[in-house]
Amino acid sequence: MSGGLLVAGTTSDAGKSVLTAGICRWLHRNGVRVAPFKAQNMSNNSVVVVGPDGRGGEIGRAQAMQAEACGIAPDLRFNPVLLKPGSDRSSQVVLLGEAVDTVTAGNYRLLRPKLAEVAFAALTDLRAEYDAVICEGAGSPAEINLREGDFVNMGLARRFGLPTIVVGDIDRGGVFAAFFGTLALLCAEDQALVAGFVINKFRGDLGLLQPGNDMITAATGRPVHGVLPFHRDVWLDAEDSLAYGSTLGRPGPPLGREWLRVAVVRLPRISNATDAEALAAEPGVRVCLTVEPGDVADADLVMLPGSKATVSDLAWLRETGLADAVRAHAAAGKPLVGVCGGFQMLAQSIHDEVESGQGVVPGLGLLPVGITFAARKTLAHSAGDGLGAPVHGYEIHHGQVSSGDVEPLLRHTDGRPEGAVAGSVYGTHWHGAFESDEFRRRFLSAAAVQAGRHGFTVAPDTRYTAIRERALDVLGDLVAEHLDTDALWRLLEEGPRPGLPFVPPGAP
Numbered sequence: 001m002s003g004g005l006l007v008a009g010t011t012s013d014a015g016k017s018v019l020t021a022g023i024c025r026w027l028h029r030n031g032v033r034v035a036p037f038k039a040q041n042m043s044n045n046s047v048v049v050v051g052p053d054g055r056g057g058e059i060g061r062a063q064a065m066q067a068e069a070c071g072i073a074p075d076l077r078f079n080p081v082l083l084k085p086g087s088d089r090s091s092q093v094v095l096l097g098e099a100v101d102t103v104t105a106g107n108y109r110l111l112r113p114k115l116a117e118v119a120f121a122a123l124t125d126l127r128a129e130y131d132a133v134i135c136e137g138a139g140s141p142a143e144i145n146l147r148e149g150d151f152v153n154m155g156l157a158r159r160f161g162l163p164t165i166v167v168g169d170i171d172r173g174g175v176f177a178a179f180f181g182t183l184a185l186l187c188a189e190d191q192a193l194v195a196g197f198v199i200n201k202f203r204g205d206l207g208l209l210q211p212g213n214d215m216i217t218a219a220t221g222r223p224v225h226g227v228l229p230f231h232r233d234v235w236l237d238a239e240d241s242l243a244y245g246s247t248l249g250r251p252g253p254p255l256g257r258e259w260l261r262v263a264v265v266r267l268p269r270i271s272n273a274t275d276a277e278a279l280a281a282e283p284g285v286r287v288c289l290t291v292e293p294g295d296v297a298d299a300d301l302v303m304l305p306g307s308k309a310t311v312s313d314l315a316w317l318r319e320t321g322l323a324d325a326v327r328a329h330a331a332a333g334k335p336l337v338g339v340c341g342g343f344q345m346l347a348q349s350i351h352d353e354v355e356s357g358q359g360v361v362p363g364l365g366l367l368p369v370g371i372t373f374a375a376r377k378t379l380a381h382s383a384g385d386g387l388g389a390p391v392h393g394y395e396i397h398h399g400q401v402s403s404g405d406v407e408p409l410l411r412h413t414d415g416r417p418e419g420a421v422a423g424s425v426y427g428t429h430w431h432g433a434f435e436s437d438e439f440r441r442r443f444l445s446a447a448a449v450q451a452g453r454h455g456f457t458v459a460p461d462t463r464y465t466a467i468r469e470r471a472l473d474v475l476g477d478l479v480a481e482h483l484d485t486d487a488l489w490r491l492l493e494e495g496p497r498p499g500l501p502f503v504p505p506g507a508p
Contacts, residue, residue, distance in 0.1 A: 003492030004127060005156045006193075008137035010168040015200035017062040018234055020136040020446065021166050025069040025476030026485065030346035033131040036066030039119035039152040040081040040138055042091065044308045047155035047431075048379050048394040049097060056379035057083055057097015058396060062136075062275060065236070069472045075121040081115045083199065086269065086355065096122070099377055102364050120159060127160070132492050135162060136395055142185040144507050149284040151470050153188040161495040163195045165225060171201040180503070183220055187507040195496045198483065199227045221501035222429045226483030229451050232307035234478075235275055238469050247288055248276055254284025256457030260448050262287045263299035265322060266343075271306035272396075275339050279303075280436040282444065283459045293325035300451035301335045301444075302326060304342025306431065310399065314345045314363070323364060331367050335424045335447035337365075343419065343427030346398045349370045354398050354479035354506075367420045367427050369404030382430055387446070389438035393430030393491035424450040435464045 007023070009016040014095060020036055027034040027173045048056045049064070059079035067074045082094035084324070086102070093101040093111065095118060126133045141153035141164070149155070157164050166182055168175040179197050186194065197216065204211065209337040213224040248264070262269035264276045268291045273289070280287040287293060292293055296302055303328070317323040330336045338346045347370060349364035354373040380395045386409055401420075409415030409428050419428030426443075434440045441458045448456040480486065 022475035257455030307341030
């Protein structure tokens with residue numbers, strides 16, 4: 001096998017990331033050397049990958065999760081172009097892990113040929129090294145206003161002759177119309193690569209659905225390769241925070257008498273909201289993403305997560321009344337934790353000439369530190385200890401602690417302090433710290449006492465890495481049990497079937 005496959009979607013959040021991961025895990029189980037690929041990702045959920053030169057770089061967290069499904073380490077080439085939105089009109093461009101520019105929708109077109117060249121070179125290298133590369137598209141391939149110069153959807157498929165399957169979320173409704181419309185808006189050359197469809201998040205009687213599958217096949221000449229059922233355990237590593245519902249995960253019942261209620265503020269430019277997932281994996285911990293001050297007032301523990309626009313999101317906190325709710329929560333002695341950008345918001349002051357260019361602005365004043373933004377972004381894997389337990393994490397931030405004498409929350413292995421603690425207020429720049437099991441248990445136990453939840457008992461045996469691994473196995477099981485894997489195998493070995501019919505009108 002020396003194949004490739006593109007997983008496209010009728011919309012954003014149709015299920016491309018999880019289907020790609022599921023196909024990767026299924027192939028890995030069958031002894032195939034497989035790698036994931038997304039030419040360009042737009043997401044503020046990223047992780048640090050150490051390249052062959054020892055330099056740290058960023059890729060989308062979804063591609064790191066897909067690499068785990070393949071049984072391999074993340075690679076900067078798996079997501080060569082990452083766009084990190086800092087506002088509605090601009091994004092930071094991360095190229096092979098390194099931030100190289102900031103673009104708007106207008107000047108992005110000028111940079112796109114260079115980005116495409118880098119992405120095509122990365123996929124060429126990966127196809128030479130692996131038996132199969134499962135590529136994930138972005139948004140919809142039928143965004144006809146963006147087709148010229150596209151290098152992540154059908155532009156990628158055309159360049160490499162990739163057979164393409166289109167996944168649609170039936171939970172949104174209109175899935176058959178979305179399949180037909182997606183195909184019918186593609187030009188004949190693009191249509192020739194679309195080999196079939198996959199329905200995602202189905203609940204109900206397959207017998208009632210089958211006539212629709214038959215009719216879309218008759219209308220397009222392309223089969224439905226399978227129907228993936230809705231599964232409540234598929235929620236980790238969401239590509240974007242908007243994929244989350246109001247309650248994160250599926251919390252198990254508490255071991256003690258009481259629940260611990262956690263409110264995570266859904267900032268406008270929230271970054272790495274996945275930091276809350278490890279908390280949500282604990283029995284008796286209910287994690288809610290919210291923009292309501294009332295939810296903050298009712299919570300036992302409040303989290304301010306990361307942000308790609310710290311100063312702008314801090315202003316939004318003040319405008320919405322959430323800043324007052326956060327201060328009142330802390331004033332009551334209840335626990336509050338800020339991670340990365342959220343930590344920076346808790347400071348006395350923020351000096352930012354880099355990200356927002358606003359100079360010195362007041363923070364929430366809940367931790368006695370000052371933050372200054374450095375021109376060079378810190379990108380690192382970090383290790384140390386906190387609360388008497390080992391901790392591992394990763395850092396992605398411009399802001400640095402520039403003043404203050406405070407008790408650190410964590411210490412690096414070499415003894416350097418990290419973060420801050422003042423009473424029931426905690427802060428750290430380390431993403432992923434709560435994935436360290438014993439540290440998470442000790443933090444939640446302390447938070448429960450500070451919140452007055454003396455009836456809460458933390459589970460002694462939750463292993464977050466095992467939960468992640470089980471989630472990937474669930475995805476592999478869903479692919480093996482519910483998709484036509486013989487058809488997928490043929491696509492990887494032989495490419496798209498010749499003679500697929502054209503569906504009018506097609507793009508000009």
